[in-house]
Amino acid sequence: MARLALKTYQDWWQAQAEVFGRSDSDGYALEQYSSGRALSDSLVGLRQLRDAKVVMTGTPHNSAVVKAVDLKADPQTAVIEDCVDLSGWHRVDAVTGAARDPGARLNRYVGTASLRWFQSHWLIHDFKREVDRTC
Amino acid sequence: MLNARKPARRIAIAASMSAGLLLSSAVGATADEPPGGGAEQCYPNVICIDVNSGGTTPAPGGSQPGGGGGSDTGPQLCGYHGVPWACHDPQLGWFNSDKGCYFRALDNPPPAGDPAWEGHDPKDGSLYTKVCPQTDGGQGGAEIVFEATAPGGQNVNAEAMAIQKAYDQVRFRPPVGRAAPRNTAVVHAPVWLWADDAALPAPGSAAVAGISVTVTPKLVKADWSFGDHLQTSCTTPGTPYTPEYGDAKSPDCGYEFGTSSAREKNGVFSATVTMHWEAVVVVTGGPNPRTFTIRGINQSSKPFELKVAEMQVLN
Numbered sequence: 001m002a003r004l005a006l007k008t009y010q011d012w013w014q015a016q017a018e019v020f021g022r023s024d025s026d027g028y029a030l031e032q033y034s035s036g037r038a039l040s041d042s043l044v045g046l047r048q049l050r051d052a053k054v055v056m057t058g059t060p061h062n063s064a065v066v067k068a069v070d071l072k073a074d075p076q077t078a079v080i081e082d083c084v085d086l087s088g089w090h091r092v093d094a095v096t097g098a099a100r101d102p103g104a105r106l107n108r109y110v111g112t113a114s115l116r117w118f119q120s121h122w123l124i125h126d127f128k129r130e131v132d133r134t135c
Numbered sequence: 136m137l138n139a140r141k142p143a144r145r146i147a148i149a150a151s152m153s154a155g156l157l158l159s160s161a162v163g164a165t166a167d168e169p170p171g172g173g174a175e176q177c178y179p180n181v182i183c184i185d186v187n188s189g190g191t192t193p194a195p196g197g198s199q200p201g202g203g204g205g206s207d208t209g210p211q212l213c214g215y216h217g218v219p220w221a222c223h224d225p226q227l228g229w230f231n232s233d234k235g236c237y238f239r240a241l242d243n244p245p246p247a248g249d250p251a252w253e254g255h256d257p258k259d260g261s262l263y264t265k266v267c268p269q270t271d272g273g274q275g276g277a278e279i280v281f282e283a284t285a286p287g288g289q290n291v292n293a294e295a296m297a298i299q300k301a302y303d304q305v306r307f308r309p310p311v312g313r314a315a316p317r318n319t320a321v322v323h324a325p326v327w328l329w330a331d332d333a334a335l336p337a338p339g340s341a342a343v344a345g346i347s348v349t350v351t352p353k354l355v356k357a358d359w360s361f362g363d364h365l366q367t368s369c370t371t372p373g374t375p376y377t378p379e380y381g382d383a384k385s386p387d388c389g390y391e392f393g394t395s396s397a398r399e400k401n402g403v404f405s406a407t408v409t410m411h412w413e414a415v416v417v418v419t420g421g422p423n424p425r426t427f428t429i430r431g432i433n434q435s436s437k438p439f440e441l442k443v444a445e446m447q448v449l450n
Contacts, residue, residue, distance in 0.1 A: 003360055004407060004435050015431055020179055026209030028298075032431035035226040036268060043210055044219050045179025056179070086182055102176055105183045118226045120309035120434045121409075125226070131184055 002066040005078035005115050008033060008122040009064050012113075016042060020049055020056035023094040035118070036125035055094045061085040063135075067112075076117035083135035084111045110135050208423055211295045215269055222291045223299055227266050227277075229287025236267035238287040241279070255281045293344035294421050301348040302429070304339025305414065308332045312359070312408040312436040315376035320443045322392050327385040328359055329373030330408045330436065346421035352432075355411040359390065361404040361441065372410070395445040403440040410434045 012033035019025040019042075027046045030039055049055060064082035087107045091100045110133040114126040177183040211222040215235035222230050228239025241262045245251050251262055263286065264277035288296060310330040320326050338351040357373065360366045373388030396404045412432040418424050 001407075001438060003363065004409065007409075008433075011431065011433075016179070016181065026427065028210060028427075028429040029431045031210060031221075031223070031225045032429070032433065035224045039224060040212070040219055040221045041180045043212055043221050045181070046209075047212060048176070048178040052176075052178075056182075060181075084181070089182070091182065102178070102183045104177060111181075116226070120307075120436075123226055127181070129181070129184060 001071060001076070001117075002069045002078065005069065005080060005122050006064060006066055008115065009080045009082070009113055009124065010062060012124050013060055013062055017056065017060055017089070019046060023050065023053065023055055025050075032121075034124045035116075038113070038124045038127045041127070049091075052100070053094045054091050054100045056089055057092050057097070058089040060089040064113075078115040078117075078122065080113045080115065082111045082113065084109055084129075106131060108135065109133070208294065211291045213290050218269060220268065222288065222295070227268075228264065229285070229291070231287045232290050234267070234286070235269050236265050236286075238263040238265055238280075238282065238285070239277075240285070251279050251281075253281050259283060261285070293346050294348075294418060294423065297341050297343040297346045297348040298350075298416060298418065300341035300343065301339040301350040301416070302414065304341065305336050305350050305352050307336055307352070307410075307412060307432060307434050309434055310357075310372070310408055310410050310436045312406055312439045313373075313375065314406065314439075314441050317440075318442050320392065320441065321446055322395055322443060324391060325382070325384040326390050326392065326441075326443075327374065327376040327380075328367070328369065328388045328390055328408070329375050329385075330357055330410065331375075333357070333372035333408075333410050336412075344421075347419045349417045350429075351415045351417075352412050353415065355413050355430075357388070358409045358411065359388075359406065360409070361392075361406045362399065365392070365394070365404070392443045394443075396441065396443045397445065401440075403442045405438045406441045407438050408436045 012030075015029045015033055019027055019029055025046060027043055030042050030046070034042060062082050062084060064080050066078060067081045068077075068079040070077045084106075085108050086105070091102065091105075092098060093100055106129065110130040112128045112130060113124050115122045115124050117123075212219050213222040213230040213232045214220060215230075215232055220230050220237075224230070224237055226239075227237035230237050241264065244257070244262045247257050260281055260283040263280055263282055265280045266277050288299075291299075310333040313329050313331060314320070315327045333354075335354060336352050338349055340347070340349040342348070354370070354372070357369045357371070358366060359368070367390045369388035371387045374385055376385070396402055399405070410433070412434070414429045414432060415426065416429060417426050
């Protein structure tokens, strides 16, 4: 179960990279990996990227580990901690490719994802960016 | 589209005012495009921290907390008191923008007369789970409520509603992982792998306001995991083993272990199988007829034990 949680977390990042990387993405893939605040935040991000005609290019890198799995809880839960490395993932103009990174962007931070088991798969329902912690 | 610009304008106006500029000129300068083409804005949220909201994403709902939907394709955004929420959530159901709560009809409602019905007749309405993430954080668990009419999804456009309804008709079932031999496998000998309850689900279809949608599932692969670095992948659910196959290899989903399970917890591998599906969505009618694919639909089995010995024990 811990392995599946880790795989879901990695697939969620890959789905974000794919969805945010194309200007014609619809975002249905995000519903396969996330719910609650995590899903809503990524759908908002997709909407804002599309409206501003920018996309994400490159690849985000992860070094995630499972910190906790509670198989006795109902629903079952998992917590994943990651050193998120975004130095190779940038916001650019969808047409010209010109850099459009936000001023306060983060390159590396500790991210903590909370997952719940739902209908035979894990869903990330919260993702916290702990920018005060270095990694 | 308009909704999403509102926070941009708000942030830009605040910045301009603090810099002593005239409000009117600031509004004029930011009505269409914020300075710098929006480069100062924090989105998607995973790449930055929004100083104005302490890490939460600005609301696309703006001054219309009850709004949402819009004409965009794809999953729709709703909102409550300026905070955006997905109109549809895979776990929580449909969002009600007036109440700020998600409602999801119970898959298996209790029979009539159960206290959960609170004296109501099932033909007068339905039971829903209700989660209000903004007021109680959704941490207190879902409450079960009776509602005469479906309380969520009223702000969603017809296309998004039709897609979701058609998708919900497709029943992806949890697979059950099987292996043979399961207790007497040895290294470098064929093991058969197959998943029960992994047949291709029937397609779903729905029509809302003249927009028709069909959703047709298809299997991408079945991933078998036995340990941190022990895995294999098949393009079919596999073939169930029966004794007449003897020592033969599985025709479509077999594996040979290179290491035994002796060093694993309890001396067995804790295995799972995950069915990876995708769904082809065909939208006809409406403003944007098209065909697209929803990827990443995963269903995993419960863990099952698989013992692999170093060598065959001869009695």
